[in-house]
Amino acid sequence: MRRIAADTGFLVALFHPADRLAPSARAYLKTHRHPLATVAPVIVETCFFLSSAEKSDLLTWAQRGGIAVVDTPVDCYPELGSIISRYADRDIDLADAALIWLANTSAQNRILTADKRDFSAYRLKQGRRFDLLEWY
Numbered sequence: 001m002r003r004i005a006a007d008t009g010f011l012v013a014l015f016h017p018a019d020r021l022a023p024s025a026r027a028y029l030k031t032h033r034h035p036l037a038t039v040a041p042v043i044v045e046t047c048f049f050l051s052s053a054e055k056s057d058l059l060t061w062a063q064r065g066g067i068a069v070v071d072t073p074v075d076c077y078p079e080l081g082s083i084i085s086r087y088a089d090r091d092i093d094l095a096d097a098a099l100i101w102l103a104n105t106s107a108q109n110r111i112l113t114a115d116k117r118d119f120s121a122y123r124l125k126q127g128r129r130f131d132l133l134e135w136y
Helices: 008-015 022-031 040-048 052-063 074-086 094-106 116-121
Strands: 004-006 036-039 068-070 110-112
Touching: 004 094, 008 022, 008 040, 008 052, 036 040, 036 094, 040 052, 040 068, 040 094, 074 094
Parallel strands: 004 036, 004 110, 036 068
Antiparallel strands: none
């Protein structure tokens, strides 16, 4: 089964109970069993929004296989730079660029994100769009 990408907004909602989307994120995971994947920059960005205990819970969940975390190797930096340049007008961050890179390298375009505006605008190779999954 192909993995579904998870963006920062989904992960923050999953691990920060006070987030307005927390009930939706938890409900989504209870009713959908497909494997999840993200990139290391998303984990870093997510941790910025979490308490120490919530960060620990996220990292433990990932370590136990709750989500596959794909590293962004140095040899992909030129492609990340190109993606960032292409979307400079949107002030794209490294986490979003890395998710685009992941989708391009894995040929998988399904994503859980709260950032529908940007991910609706981003294009993958051959002009493909992200498939923005409904979770809230």
